[in-house]
Amino acid sequence: MHRRLTPAIHLAVIYGSSREGRLCDKVAGWTLAQVEGEGPFSAEAVDPAVHDLAQVKTRLARADAFIVVTPEYNRSFPAPLKAMIDDTGPEWRGKPVAFVSYGGVSAGLRAVEQLRLVLAEQHAATIRDGVCFANAWNQFDETGRLADAERAERAMATMLGQLHWWASALRSARADVPYGQFAA
Numbered sequence: 001m002h003r004r005l006t007p008a009i010h011l012a013v014i015y016g017s018s019r020e021g022r023l024c025d026k027v028a029g030w031t032l033a034q035v036e037g038e039g040p041f042s043a044e045a046v047d048p049a050v051h052d053l054a055q056v057k058t059r060l061a062r063a064d065a066f067i068v069v070t071p072e073y074n075r076s077f078p079a080p081l082k083a084m085i086d087d088t089g090p091e092w093r094g095k096p097v098a099f100v101s102y103g104g105v106s107a108g109l110r111a112v113e114q115l116r117l118v119l120a121e122q123h124a125a126t127i128r129d130g131v132c133f134a135n136a137w138n139q140f141d142e143t144g145r146l147a148d149a150e151r152a153e154r155a156m157a158t159m160l161g162q163l164h165w166w167a168s169a170l171r172s173a174r175a176d177v178p179y180g181q182f183a184a
Helices: 024-035 053-062 079-086 109-121 150-176
Strands: 009-015 041-046 065-071 096-103 131-134
Touching: 009 024, 009 053, 009 150, 024 041, 024 065, 024 096, 024 150, 041 053, 065 109, 065 150, 079 109, 096 109, 096 150, 131 150
Parallel strands: 009 041, 009 065, 065 096, 096 131
Antiparallel strands: none
């Protein structure tokens, strides 16, 4: 499906929630399971609830691409995710970002739309297609297994294909002309 790159595209999977008892652990766990293995990505979790700011910055800086796993809280994304984005900057520049969202009836899509605006200010390129889970608390079992995975896996394959293309193109572009040379 994807051409192999050497080195592989280094992907940071960012946990968007830091609440105790969060569903984000299950959704991010499913996301990591989808990208790990023999594919063109090497994935690393970035969890602001576990990693301090210095660790977050290091993990974001070495990434070629990002997947943000975010819930929707009160028609937006969580404040700790915004704080993490605000406390970083150059780590995002010239890199693609994809989204896996979850929530109630809106499946977290209102959070994603707002994140697109915020990440544009960080000079990141957001991917059009994503994965979303409406009423997510009913879709994952206690172990984090997705009950009806077919639709989500198709959406993930589409998103990862786009993310791979953008990450490959932007990594080459950053190697040819460092993006920070022109970014404010």
